[in-house]
Amino acid sequence: MDLFDKFSPIIDAHANLPADAEDPFNVSMDKILSPTEAIIKGRHTILAGTNNYLGLTFDERPLKAAHAALDAGGTGTTGSRVLNGTYAGHKALEQDLADFYGQQHAIVFSTGYQANLGVISTLAGPKNFILIDSDCHASIYDGCRLGGATIIRFRHNDAADLDKRLRRLGEQGSNILIVVEGIYSMLGDIAPLREIAAVKRKYGAYLMVDEAHSLGVMGKTGRGVAQEQGVEADVDFIVGTFSKSVGTIGGFCVSSHPKFEVLRLVMRPYMFTASLPPSVVASARASLAIITASNLREKLWANARALHQGMERLGFSLGASCSPVVAIKIAAIDDAVRFWSELLRAGVYVNLAVPPATPGRDSLLRCSLCAAHSPEQIEKILGVFQSVGRRLDLISETPRDDADAKTAVSRSTPDAAAATG
Amino acid sequence: MTDPDAQSIFRQVCDLVEPFNRNKVPLTEETTFSADLELDSLAVMDFVAAVEDHFDITVPLNLLPDLETIGQVASAVEKIIKGDNSGSV
Numbered sequence: 376m377d378l379f380d381k382f383s384p385i386i387d388a389h390a391n392l393p394a395d396a397e398d399p400f401n402v403s404m405d406k407i408l409s410p411t412e413a414i415i416k417g418r419h420t421i422l423a424g425t426n427n428y429l430g431l432t433f434d435e436r437p438l439k440a441a442h443a444a445l446d447a448g449g450t451g452t453t454g455s456r457v458l459n460g461t462y463a464g465h466k467a468l469e470q471d472l473a474d475f476y477g478q479q480h481a482i483v484f485s486t487g488y489q490a491n492l493g494v495i496s497t498l499a500g501p502k503n504f505i506l507i508d509s510d511c512h513a514s515i516y517d518g519c520r521l522g523g524a525t526i527i528r529f530r531h532n533d534a535a536d537l538d539k540r541l542r543r544l545g546e547q548g549s550n551i552l553i554v555v556e557g558i559y560s561m562l563g564d565i566a567p568l569r570e571i572a573a574v575k576r577k578y579g580a581y582l583m584v585d586e587a588h589s590l591g592v593m594g595k596t597g598r599g600v601a602q603e604q605g606v607e608a609d610v611d612f613i614v615g616t617f618s619k620s621v622g623t624i625g626g627f628c629v630s631s632h633p634k635f636e637v638l639r640l641v642m643r644p645y646m647f648t649a650s651l652p653p654s655v656v657a658s659a660r661a662s663l664a665i666i667t668a669s670n671l672r673e674k675l676w677a678n679a680r681a682l683h684q685g686m687e688r689l690g691f692s693l694g695a696s697c698s699p700v701v702a703i704k705i706a707a708i709d710d711a712v713r714f715w716s717e718l719l720r721a722g723v724y725v726n727l728a729v730p731p732a733t734p735g736r737d738s739l740l741r742c743s744l745c746a747a748h749s750p751e752q753i754e755k756i757l758g759v760f761q762s763v764g765r766r767l768d769l770i771s772e773t774p775r776d777d778a779d780a781k782t783a784v785s786r787s788t789p790d791a792a793a794a795t796g
Numbered sequence: 797m798t799d800p801d802a803q804s805i806f807r808q809v810c811d812l813v814e815p816f817n818r819n820k821v822p823l824t825e826e827t828t829f830s831a832d833l834e835l836d837s838l839a840v841m842d843f844v845a846a847v848e849d850h851f852d853i854t855v856p857l858n859l860l861p862d863l864e865t866i867g868q869v870a871s872a873v874e875k876i877i878k879g880d881n882s883g884s885v
Contacts, residue, residue: 527854528841540848543854731838
């Protein structure tokens with residue numbers, strides 16, 4: 376017996392990946408050149424799987440702010456937020472976030488994972504119920520488990536299913552927390568928050584929305600899907616991260632609940648870890664200011680539409696209607712690993728996701744767009760997908776719109792259905 | 797729909813397993829989801845959702861670690877139906 380025996384299936388599966396393929400779980404960037412380019416294994420590579428939606432990682436404003444904070448505040452805080460790890464910058468960032476969302480309170484965490492872990496596990500304890508969307512991120516599932524609440528899963532993006540499950544709880548269903556995301560990370564599909572908010576009101580539950588992939592990406596001022604769909608008044612807690620559109624690392628939760636601040640004294644993932652270094656705090660503040668007032672969202676969405684439509688034309692099966700996450704579904708894991716590997720060798724990096732980390736049975740070649748992608752880079756990505764897809768016999772030699780113009784009509788149907796939830 | 801008879805519940809649970817039984821293995825109380833049916837954790841959760849809807853009950857995710865076989869699911873369903881139907885752990 377060995378403590379590691381239980382990992383045998385994973386060790387075997389990893390060893391049995393196609394021998395001619397690169398290892399998808401061991402990619403190292405030799406040198407990062409820009410938000411959209413890196414050197415990987417000596418090759419100049421376009422990055423199309425970074426979640427760096429607005430391309431702010433090399434913007435001179437957060438860079439400059441981070442440099443100044445590094446010199447002024449040192450390399451790290453060496454302490455917890457509740458002891459010596461709260462600097463003026465952390466408080467200022469929290470005020471910035473509260474102002475950005477128009478909420479009373481904001482708490483900053485060291486990662487987005489810890490934000491979900493801390494808030495969910497503390498809000499919903501052993502006598503409470505949590506209803507989560509089935510496609511929620513691992514950090515949400517882990518937060519549910521850590522708190523010891525009764526966890527009920529409802530069908531993805533299905534408000535009627537949520538309603539049914541709340542009805543089954545009957546009388547005992549008080550103090551219920553519903554947790555959903557804005558944009559779901561794997562398929563890039565968007566939550567029907569209006570319908571979910573209506574169910575929330577009907578049962579008097581609390582609603583938390585994780586806007587990790589939608590902050591800076593959706594909504595008039597970039598607050599996310601709740602803003603886009605006009606339901607912010609119904610959302611009790613918004614969780615988010617700085618590690619995507621904000622371009623650094625860290626997590627947060629904002630709320631206008633009058634007792635929200637007490638969470639600082641009870642959330643273990645907030646208390647028992649070191650706070651963000653001053654340079655990270657400074658770059659997050661600078662990026663947040665850019666997100667508030669910029670046209671980067673339009674560039675991002677133009678790129679998303681170009682890639683999404685291009686992939687559809689090539690005949691790939693996509694995970695959702697258009698969003699800055701474009702997920703290409705591949706039925707067989709080995710095909711997906713070979714495809715991913717060939718893309719990398721041709722100078723295009725995307726994310727490979729395989730079951731059970733993906734919804735449904737498919738593997739995914741998950742692309743995420745960046746506002747900084749140029750039209751030439753989008754063309755290159757599409758060109759490489761086309762040549763690899765045809766070589767592996769996963770798409771036909773004829774683009775879809777040439778093959779059958781009528782499919783354009785039938786194709787619009789699932790998109791329209793997805794858009795209305 | 798909510799017949800609390802154990803044998804009937806087991807048969808209904810077996811019917812609900814069938815769509816997930818890709819290898820068409822014979823179903824007994826001891827049939828396991830991971831080894832025999834080769835279902836990953838997501839597929840087991842989807843199966844449990846079908847069970848919840850069929851019996852109109854709540855099966856919290858908290859119970860999942862204890863539901864390794866079809867027989868265990870059937871007895872959990874029976875307990876929930878006969879109990880307070882609350883789904884509390």
